[in-house]
Amino acid sequence: MGFNHYTILQMLGKVLLITGAATSIPILVAWIYGEEELYSAFYLTAIPAVILGLLLIIGVPPSTKAIRIRDGFLVVALVWILITFIGSIPFFLGTHMNFADAFFEMASGFSTTGASILTDIEALPYSILFWRSFTHWLGGLGIVIFAIALMPHLNIGGYNIMRAETPGPIYDKINPKFKGQSRILFLIYMILTLSETLLLKLGGLSWFDALIHTFGTVATGGFSNYNDSLGHFQSTYVTLVVTLFMVMSALNFTLYYASMKKGLEGFLKDTEFKFYMIVIVSCTLLIALDLFRMGYFSHGIALRESAFQVASIITTTGYATTNYDLWPTFSKALLFGLMLIGGCSGSTGGGIKAIRALIVIRFIRRGIITRLHPNAVCTVRLGEKSISGDVITSVASFSLLYITTVLVSGLIVSADGHDLVTSFTAALACVGNIGPGFSGVGPVMNYSIFSNPIKVFLGFLMLAGRLELFTLFMLFTPRFWNRDR
Amino acid sequence: MKIAIAGAGKLGMKVAEALLGGDHSVTVIDKDEEILAKLSSQMDIMTVNANAKQKSVLEDIKISSYDYLLATTDKDEKNIIIASIAKKMGCPMVIARVRGPEHMNQFDFIKDSFNIDSIVNPDLAISLEIYKYLVEKYTLSNGIFTSGKIAIIEMAAYKMPSLIGVQMVNMNRHLKNMLVIGISRNGKVIIPHGDAVIQEEDFLYVVGEKTPIMELDSKVHLKGKYTDLQRVMIIGGGKTGLYLAQKLSEFGIAVKIVEVSKERCHYLATHLDDVMVLHGDGTDMGLLESENLDEMDAFVTTTGYDEENLLLALMAKQRGIEDVIAKISRESYSGLIEKMGVDMVLNPLNITASNILRFVQGSKRILSSQLIQGQAEIMEIIAGHHMAILDTPLKELNLPDGTIIAAIHRGTNIIIPNGETKIIEGDRVLIMCLLSELSTLEKLMRSTTHLGIFG
């Protein structure tokens, strides 16, 4: 079929190695909390993975052929599916979950969705819960970036893989020293992780809780180790800290890099950032008003709850402090709208991405103008930069694909016997890597209501969303396998 | 014969050259004074510096006294008009060159409505040749000539190992009553003479009486007349590329065509079904590689630049692609190319010129003809009286190198000629001739009476 088998296998080998190594970390947690019976769940995963990985790395001869686009797509897709499978094994071994459940939970973990099939989270052992949230953190950065940081010889190859992996439209400035870029991202990620953990600890959480929720925030994932999510803590401080970090994690990481040189100006000049902030602030105010008006909360609390939930949904994290499914329809509708936007490009957030939403809006505006003035030449601009026709087409096609995917997936889920709201919001919540939706998949519900095949389907949907749809869907098109047409 | 050519372009000049060899008188009409001046100093032609579209011009040269008019200006529509007007003014036969793909499906309609006798499309002609080469691997699908008594087949030398290493003069021992009239070696067609030796990779064109040929055929028949060609890459999305891509894709082959002009790409994408159009430069190795260059079964270069076509073809050959074909319009390169191992070099002008010439010869003399690999032509002619080739033993005829008398059909007999054979009036003679030597052939076929006092 013309793939660069050697390089692909090499990559998979490296990924196996890393994932295997990662699976051994929870053993430490198990040791701390005295859960010896769970050691085996982890080392039985870690050791075979590591060995197999080493075998592939050593045994597969390095390829002389260049890595090409199709190889890139295949690698990324396979890698994500592979790590999900590997990650499921400890779950499968360590709890009573069937494999579909484990797969779902792990897909949810690595894709930083945060949807869960667990009905009683707190009943699970610490090490398992740690692993569950740790996958968020790992997924957040993308295993592939790690692999690339360890593969210096892939210049052109690195670019190809990045095209497949990096979230966000093509306009992102790519640091010419690609390796350098991934190191910077890693650094920022670490800083966010450490600072939030410390702040949460200061807020009275145990180290474990702090770490778990940091993992969930920084990766915009949403797993908690408590059944009522963040509502468990009943603390305004905690709510605010998490809100802040959710938003920070959903901003374009390259802006942090830029701000190191230019200060706040880096942020303020970015159109996407401005758009994002406007949306967050206005929705927070609107919802707060609505909640207050309808008598749900006092104005102070309404603002707090509103800010948190708006941030949680738009950043696609998915934490909840109260059951927003009970909120007035207006607030819910606004949240629904936010689900469609997602995080900023170049962040761990999911969804269509704010930049695309912005481009679409400007594109529509141009459509209106050109209908009125058919001969006008009107460009779509973001700030000072004008967006080329190719990028617009790409963005528009992506948006169409996104919407179609949600609609069709919702259809498939409804066949499983769930009402319209549940089906469609579940689809949206999975593709957008948000986690909770409304009704049957509301914040106090869970995904155990779905049949096993649907769970697996939703799992793949989550991965597809994380990989910006094309990468995973590509594997199912005949064009991908036939190089000649 | 008197022939007028409107438009002093490459094609026009090629035809003029060939016609001059046949001792016809040629008049060239063109707007460009300089070109005409250069031409008249090189060739024995009459030149008229005028716009052939104008009736007055045609009147002035007394077009009705001409036998043929060939319109080969730069624009199709001009050609059609010029030809049509000439016809109306009394020129017996008119030929127009029409290149545009829009007209491809309506040649007959144009001929009817405008009263044009023949339309030639060089790009289509060459695409057809390339197509035939690639797909049908040039096995003669109909190797039987008019009378039905003479047949020609193409066979691979390795199918009859006893032939390998044999000299032509000794051929008779192995192939009784048959003659090897052509060898296809490395994509080049050679007319073999006495000392030529058969090599292993050669393909032989063998002529003979029908029955023995058929017997031979059943022994050496190449199974699978059609190749298992699956993927073709074409560089250059001009008319030739377009026609070729279309024909190949109709046949079910996966075609990728690379074109440097984005606008042209859009045109191609709109007009071609099931062909992948790639916007890029043919010299961009990265692009070609990422589009699976190494797994291509055939590689065809049809850009507008001979140099580029040549270099790309060579590059492709180096990478080990089985069939590499280049379109070269300039004669001067063809000698160079064969040394470098490109499988096939086609010159659109040669092909078209031969088409035109064939038409001009008229049905009086040529009974039928066929192109071999776009490089040589087999034609059956009737030996008219006063032809220079009459009544002379073949070995004394001084036939040019690129020509060979394949067979003679006399009355009800078939004669496979040897050095002693003579052609007499009324014979139907089968001749194989390289396209590049057509003009020389013309000389042979002309009436001796034309020479008249010059003997």
Place this chain on the structure above:
Amino acid sequence: MLNWKVILKIISVIVFIVGISMVPSWLVALKNDSFWVQKALLQSALISLTLGGAGMLYFKKTSGNLLLRDGYFVVAMSWIVASIFGALPYWLSADLAHPIDAFFESVAGFTTTGSTVRNVDLMPRGLLLWKATSNWLGGMGILVFAISILPALGINGQAIVRAEAPGPTFEKMTARLSASTKILYGTYISFTLAEFCLLYFFTDMGAFDSIVNTFGSVSTGGLFAHRQGLAFYDSVYIEAVIASFCYLSSVSFLLYFLLLQRKWKEVLGNRELQTFTGIILGTSFLIATNLFLTGTYETWISAFRHGFFQVVSFISTSGYVIADFTKWPYLSQALLFLLLFIGGCASSTAGSMKVIRIIISFKIMARMFFKRLHPSGIIAVKVGQKPIPADTVSKITSFMMLYFMVYIVSLILLSLQNLDFETTMGVAAGCLSNTGLGFGEMGATGNYSMFSPGLRLYLCAMMLMGRLELFTIFLLFTPTFWRNT
């Protein structure tokens, strides 16, 4: 600036036409209804005729060309004005006391949405016929009707076509616009007559019901003659006839023109038609199987009968009801919901996005997949053999984006009514697509009185937007439209 004189002349013509169309309803009222109703209809007719006639006389000498801007304006205003005058009968007869209710009813009529704020069984016959008439007029387009007579009035109406055309392009069938529209209306009228005969002569529903049902199906308005919709008749024949005409009216009328010219092959090979029919059959099959397997209906045939009819009703955006589909299994409901976003073919009386746009969207998405694998590749978007120019592709994309955006925004605004989320989702989709049905609380036979007057006004705007393909109404609200440059 806008060409006021010509605009007002055209609007006068429209008003006049509206007036004339009221007369039959008045005649029916004379026979069946109370004095108030008769008076109301008479008054409305007279007012319309007078004002319209006066306007026509006053501007009799006016002739000229309409610029693009004028075109949009005239279309938008005509529809709004027609709806206002059309609301008079309801309002004056005190049948619907609130002017907004009356306006809503009128808009629902003209935009062929078919929704109602009241119980149809209680509606006076005259008014019901008037509503049906407004359906009929709005189906083909009031302006299309006007265009055929505009040249006689000395006006060049080319600009109007752009604004009112139901579909991405308006292909003329003949050289003169007026001739083309005459053909359209000719076909339309023939359908009307044909269906009327089929209903009147072969069933016992009587003339009145026949007319109402005919007007409703040919215009794909879906007006009920009885509160239970078509379940009232429980006749397969009636369902078949109505479904057939809904189908026929949602197919491109240009195809009928081709049929008249005996170009069978072209008609059968029309991609849009093929896709449209395919969707109907496929969805019906799915729903039928779903209904049968879940035991909603006893036999597969019965399930197919109900499923098929409902599918045709939804996709033609007429909005007929044969059963309470909100009680159907969720898969069927989800399928019907999605149909609301597809709609009929272009150049027909149906609404929503139109099948051709859906087809092209899929091609656009497919092209993106291709582009990712072959970045240098150029691919033309083709429907059948016909290539679609890039400009049209761009327009179609912006339309679809706008459609979804309007949907989401409407969802948010309508949720202020605080109905449950599912109902709101359904109402928004139903109004924008001019179908008139909803899900959840709106149900199959619910009515819009659940919405506050303010929101009902917004619903009117939505219905108009949907009917006029979004941009026409939208443009009026953009500053660009009013700016002189």
